[in-house]
Amino acid sequence: MKIVIIGASGQIGAFIRDEALARGHQVTAIVRHPEKITVQDPGLRVVKADILKDEVNELVKGHDAVISAYNPGWSNPDMYNEQIEGYKRIISGVKKSGIKKLLVVGGAGSLEVAPGVQVLDTASFPEQVKKGVLATREVLYMLRKEKELEWTFLSPPSSIKPGERTGHYRVGKDQLLKDEKGESKISTPDYAVAMLDELENPKHVRERFTVAY
Numbered sequence: 001m002k003i004v005i006i007g008a009s010g011q012i013g014a015f016i017r018d019e020a021l022a023r024g025h026q027v028t029a030i031v032r033h034p035e036k037i038t039v040q041d042p043g044l045r046v047v048k049a050d051i052l053k054d055e056v057n058e059l060v061k062g063h064d065a066v067i068s069a070y071n072p073g074w075s076n077p078d079m080y081n082e083q084i085e086g087y088k089r090i091i092s093g094v095k096k097s098g099i100k101k102l103l104v105v106g107g108a109g110s111l112e113v114a115p116g117v118q119v120l121d122t123a124s125f126p127e128q129v130k131k132g133v134l135a136t137r138e139v140l141y142m143l144r145k146e147k148e149l150e151w152t153f154l155s156p157p158s159s160i161k162p163g164e165r166t167g168h169y170r171v172g173k174d175q176l177l178k179d180e181k182g183e184s185k186i187s188t189p190d191y192a193v194a195m196l197d198e199l200e201n202p203k204h205v206r207e208r209f210t211v212a213y
Contacts, residue, residue, distance in 0.1 A: 067105075186212050
């Protein structure tokens with residue numbers, strides 16, 4: 001497929017980019033800082049753009065799908081508003097381009113740990129990332145009202161960091177997944193595997209799902 005990856009140099013987007021390339025897809029990487037991408041691959045095209053300023057429709061048209069790992073930056077003082085505005089522009093632009101598939105890197109904060117209780121409602125939730133997590137949850141709520149796009153929102157577990165690519169993971173829906181030790185985790189490469197598996201073999205169209213070991 002011809003895939004656009006927004007935020008393809010980020011902590012998660014970079015792994016999604018590399019997984020897509022490894023599977024033979026043609027990837028257009030949309031990034032603010034192209035110098036961060038040092039990968040050389042004939043299937044990769046890097047485009048410098050800012051989602052908040054450039055026309056998303058023009059950036060993505062002619063592709064089969066868009067995967068968004070858009071994040072205005074955890075240290076950005078206006079992260080909440082920029083994340084919401086960025087996703088409004090992404091959703092609108094993808095629709096205008098005629099592309100149907102939009103897959104979004106979601107967050108764990110909106111997953112339930114008990115009926116009606118989300119991760120971000122818990123006392124131990126770190127305050128310094130709350131604005132970004134609230135914005136990501138708002139993106140999910142925006143997507144749930146979206147009837148035109150074949151969207152998917154993939155929430156990671158509590159812990160996601162670089163590690164082994166095993167190709168294995170468990171799948172859940174709106175509840176936080178934990179293993180027998182009570183841990184909720186996945187490697188970033190295996191999260192990328194799950195994202196590309198969903199793109200190639202859709203099972204969660206117009207749904208949120210989550211993955212973990």
